[in-house]
Amino acid sequence: DGDGVWRWSVDRYLEELKNGNIYYKKTTTSSLLNENGEQSKWNIYTKIWLEDRLEEGRVPVDLITKWENRISSQELKDLDLPFDFAKPVELIKYLIDLVQNNDNGIVMDFFSGSATTAHAVMASNVSQGKKKFIMVQIPDECAENSEEFKAGYKTIDEIGRERIRRAAKKIAEENPEKAESLDLGFKTYYLRATDKQTLDKIVDFDPNMPLDVEDIKSKFGKDTIIETWKIKDGYGFNAEVKEIDLKGYTAYLLTDSKVGTSLYLIDDMPDNAIVELVRKIEAYELNVDRIIEYGYAFSHATNTALRSNLKTLKNRNAIEPIIRY
Numbered sequence: 001d002g003d004g005v006w007r008w009s010v011d012r013y014l015e016e017l018k019n020g021n022i023y024y025k026k027t028t029t030s031s032l033l034n035e036n037g038e039q040s041k042w043n044i045y046t047k048i049w050l051e052d053r054l055e056e057g058r059v060p061v062d063l064i065t066k067w068e069n070r071i072s073s074q075e076l077k078d079l080d081l082p083f084d085f086a087k088p089v090e091l092i093k094y095l096i097d098l099v100q101n102n103d104n105g106i107v108m109d110f111f112s113g114s115a116t117t118a119h120a121v122m123a124s125n126v127s128q129g130k131k132k133f134i135m136v137q138i139p140d141e142c143a144e145n146s147e148e149f150k151a152g153y154k155t156i157d158e159i160g161r162e163r164i165r166r167a168a169k170k171i172a173e174e175n176p177e178k179a180e181s182l183d184l185g186f187k188t189y190y191l192r193a194t195d196k197q198t199l200d201k202i203v204d205f206d207p208n209m210p211l212d213v214e215d216i217k218s219k220f221g222k223d224t225i226i227e228t229w230k231i232k233d234g235y236g237f238n239a240e241v242k243e244i245d246l247k248g249y250t251a252y253l254l255t256d257s258k259v260g261t262s263l264y265l266i267d268d269m270p271d272n273a274i275v276e277l278v279r280k281i282e283a284y285e286l287n288v289d290r291i292i293e294y295g296y297a298f299s300h301a302t303n304t305a306l307r308s309n310l311k312t313l314k315n316r317n318a319i320e321p322i323i324r325y
Contacts, residue, residue: 021047072087073086075119086113086116096120107133108136249276265321267297274305278310281310282313292323293324
């Protein structure tokens with residue numbers, strides 16, 4: 001009838017009724033309405049049989065014996081990867097399918113090791129869903145006498161990343177008809193601290209001493225700054241970054257209904273880019289809640305010009321740029 005409340009078709013209902021899987025019970029909390037549009041005194045309930053759920057793999061048992069750890073050794077051998085004590089992919093896939101009621105959910109493993117969980121998520125997506133994974137692994141060093149070290153892996157996380165690559169390739173080869181629709185890629189994020197202080201952390205300045213500070217852009221690159229700011233500002237890993245062209249200068253825009261809209265300025269701005277930015281804001285072509293500039297990139301003259309123009313916007317509230325180092 002188009003109201004979207006029907007759980008089963010008529011044929012399915014009659015079949016379940018015949019099998020004794022439907023019964024009616026008096027209740028004061030029914031969601032049904034009677035012929036007068038009033039709350040019904042009855043509700044419909046269905047029976048769920050344990051045997052059926054066990055057969056479907058929907059109910060966990062106290063002891064899972066179907067998958068032994070030695071299976072994982074063969075799985076890693078098939079990928080030509082050395083690693084001890086991994087879990088079987090099918091076991092992790094079973095657990096994921098058991099608890100994940102969202103086909104687009106995110107599975108996180110804080111101790112990812114050889115990235116079995118990532119392998120299992122990709123394998124699960126072959127049959128259903130577009131689940132994502134987040135693997136967390138500190139760079140534990142491989143012992144120099146270990147097979148991992150002899151194979152060229154210095155840290156555990158290197159093995160995990162290589163496993164994801166090889167598992168993705170294997171899954172694509174085994175499922176050519178679905179390879180294009182499967183998301184088998186990943187990004188790597190590192191937690192790194194600068195070796196030196198940044199300008200905003202300097203407490204005492206001695207003009208007779210050389211200024212020894214860390215320029216994150218020069219050391220880690222522009223993408224690192226953007227990704228770091230995304231997390232710092234609450235946009236998250238998956239936030240889309242939109243490039244805004246300002247007369248040949250590229251600014252980076254992020255929008256979120258809760259966080260608001262931020263414009264990142266990573267490179268020094270020529271005068272015509274500042275003029276274009278102001279024009280877009282005044283013309284309501286660009287709506288931003290905050291503008292954040294990378295302090296090392298901006299000259300004093302550029303910073304002064306930018307701030308002066310953003311303070312005197314026509315028909316718009318003034319914007320005070322935030323400087324980060």
